[in-house]
Amino acid sequence: MSLKLAFFVGLVGLAACQNATRAPGSYCKGQSRSECFMGSCPSGFECIGNQCCSEADVVQPGGDCTDYLSDCSNVECNSIGMQDFARANCARTCNMCYSSASVSPQYACTDLLTDCANRTSSCQDIDFVDMMALYCPRTCNLCLWQAATKIPNCGNQLPDCATRGNFCSATSVSLYQKRVGCGNTCGLCSSAPSTPATVQLSTNSNGFLFFGRK
Known part of the structure; x- marks a missing residue:
């Protein structure tokens, strides 16, 4: 085996130490130190856009x-x-x-639309506030929204709940967004019918019968 071939094999072996595949959209926020070696990089680095990026600088979508x-x-x-x-x-x-760490309540939600800044007039509109709390809560400061206007319908208001990854457990999604946006997928909607209050007969201090609720 020639010296050049031995060097090449050794180089490929070093490069093969790290060959992780990142999701499309990943990028390097730091400066690259080298181009990738046939799609691979040394341990501690990842090949992002044909550049060896330090693992600490890899930003995932x-x-x-x-x-x-x-x-x-x-x-x-x-x-x-x-x-x-x-x-x-x-x-x-x-x-x-x-990250699964908790965030402050006022930040515990994410806008789901890219044009929320253009919809601010609807943030306090009684007919639209529930919808804004689902789609634009961060812009409207509705992360703690509890639907004061009416009881929210628990269900899958969002059309892509099954492909939203960690939407149900993310700390950047408000409870309202989880319940109304993907309540069925997140297991937050009870399928059991509500139990009616039990009616019973009672007597007051004067001995009169009256209907009451337990």
């Missing part, structure tokens, strides 16, 4: 996961005092799309 600030690149994602803020406002840039 997170479905509805998004950044809510325009300057998330300036947020210190790993700073202890910034964790809650980063998770709530810069989850995509900070690679926290799949």
Whole structure:
């Protein structure tokens, strides 16, 4: 075996140490140190766009996961005092799309539409507020919405519940969104009929009979 061939085999062996396949849409938020070696990179790096990206810099797509600030690149994602803020406002840039840690209640929801900023006039409209709480709760500040206007219908209002990944367990989705948006899929809708109150006969201190409810 020639020296060149031995070197090539060794190089391929090193590159094969890391050959993870990321979901489409993954990108590297840091500067690459080298091009990929036949689609692979050394241990600790991943091949993203034919560039060896440090595992710490690989940002995965997170479905509805998004950044809510325009300057998330300036947020210190790993700073202890910034964790809650980063998770709530810069989850995509900070690679926290799949984080299961809790977020502050006012941030515990995600806009499901891209044009929510153009619909703000409907945020407090009594006829549309329930719908806005489902599709644009972050923009409308409705993360804690409990449907004060009427009892919400539990069910699958969203058409793609089966393919929404961790929608049912995500901390970035409000309880209202889970219940009304994908309540059946998330197992939040009780199929059992409500039990009527039991009617009983009672007597008051004067001995009169009256109907009451237990």
